Amino acid sequence: MTDLARKRFAQLGQQLQYDQLGAVRRQAEGWRNGLTGLTGLVGVVFVLKGRESVAGMPGAWRWTTALLLVLAFVLLLSGALGAVRAAHGPLGRQTWLSGDRLLAAVLDEVVRTQAALIRARRLSVAGLCAIVAAIAVSWLVPVDDPANSREGGPYVLVTTAGGVRCGELVMSDATAVTIKPAKGGEYRSIPIGTVRSVTPTRRC
Amino acid sequence: MPDHVPTEFREQEVTVDPEEPFTVARSEDGRWYTVTGLCPTCRAATVFRVAYGVLGPPKRLWRRDRSEPEPLTGCIPVYCACGYPHPERPPESPDSGCGAFWDVPVPPPVHGAAS
Numbered sequence: 229m230t231d232l233a234r235k236r237f238a239q240l241g242q243q244l245q246y247d248q249l250g251a252v253r254r255q256a257e258g259w260r261n262g263l264t265g266l267t268g269l270v271g272v273v274f275v276l277k278g279r280e281s282v283a284g285m286p287g288a289w290r291w292t293t294a295l296l297l298v299l300a301f302v303l304l305l306s307g308a309l310g311a312v313r314a315a316h317g318p319l320g321r322q323t324w325l326s327g328d329r330l331l332a333a334v335l336d337e338v339v340r341t342q343a344a345l346i347r348a349r350r351l352s353v354a355g356l357c358a359i360v361a362a363i364a365v366s367w368l369v370p371v372d373d374p375a376n377s378r379e380g381g382p383y384v385l386v387t388t389a390g391g392v393r394c395g396e397l398v399m400s401d402a403t404a405v406t407i408k409p410a411k412g413g414e415y416r417s418i419p420i421g422t423v424r425s426v427t428p429t430r431r432c
Numbered sequence: 433m434p435d436h437v438p439t440e441f442r443e444q445e446v447t448v449d450p451e452e453p454f455t456v457a458r459s460e461d462g463r464w465y466t467v468t469g470l471c472p473t474c475r476a477a478t479v480f481r482v483a484y485g486v487l488g489p490p491k492r493l494w495r496r497d498r499s500e501p502e503p504l505t506g507c508i509p510v511y512c513a514c515g516y517p518h519p520e521r522p523p524e525s526p527d528s529g530c531g532a533f534w535d536v537p538v539p540p541p542v543h544g545a546a547s
């Protein structure tokens with residue numbers, strides 16, 4: 229009984245033998261291009277999301293953003309590597325180029341390439357989602373900016389001969405400095421004659 | 433050495449005469465096998481090489497010296513590449529022999545280091 233497929237694979241093995249160097253060179257080229265592309269990931273993940281955009285966020289959210297970005301980077305990195313592996317073959321894998329071994333290796337490689345591609349797709353999608361989540365967090369989380377904060381009005385410390393008072397500066401004129409105490413209550417006018425200094429402060 | 437018989441080109445699987453077995457030798461560095469013997473069809477002495485090369489199953493990554501692959505087991509499908517012209521061989525055929533092919537069992541690796 230003649231099984232021509234076995235002869236064809238034997239012939240393919242002989243051809244591959246002559247083309248070993250060409251094959252690894254082409255593979256190297258593909259991997260080089262893929263690895264060069266990885267540099268772009270750093271740009272996507274970190275430059276796009278500059279430091280200034282997280283600077284004003286509350287601590288917990290800043291950490292969340294940082295973790296999301298690191299997660300995105302890891303996911304995208306493994307996804308990109310997986311895609312390169314699927315496109316150009318794994319590195320350092322060899323077999324005996326006899327017909328039977330080659331047939332088995334080709335079948336295995338088809339299965340593994342598809343698995344690698346599916347994994348790469350999942351990782352890339354997850355990585356992109358992590359990036360979008362990080363950006364969304366930085367958009368939606370209230371920024372801890374003193375200029376915008378409602379409760380942190382401009383307070384002043386008024387030092388008088390009798391002590392120090394603190395409150396929101398209401399007005400100050402030739403006769404008195406008027407402050408509204410931070411904890412609420414009556415306006416308090418301090419005669420200008422007793423005031424030694426008025427110092428701005430962030431809180432009382 | 434018997435003379436070459438210009439049989440008609442035919443891609444067929446043939447059996448090896450047990451009287452004229454093929455020899456399978458592994459190279460010094462262990463990276464290729466050489467199968468030598470007489471083609472059962474056209475009687476020409478053929479040499480068939482099988483090398484270790486890219487495209488293979490995942491093997492333990494940190495295993496000993498890469499330059500010495502583990503020995504080949506099973507059979508090597510060998511086809512005739514006698515180099516003689518055979519009538520009826522299509523010009524587009526990559527074959528350079530009578531078209532016959534056959535299996536040559538690889539002897540277990542007794543000499544050299546145990547696998």
Ligand SMILES: [Zn+2]
Nearest residue numbers: 474514516530
């Ligand atoms: Zn011949």
Ligand SMILES: [Zn+2]
Nearest residue numbers: 471474512530
């Ligand atoms: Zn022959």
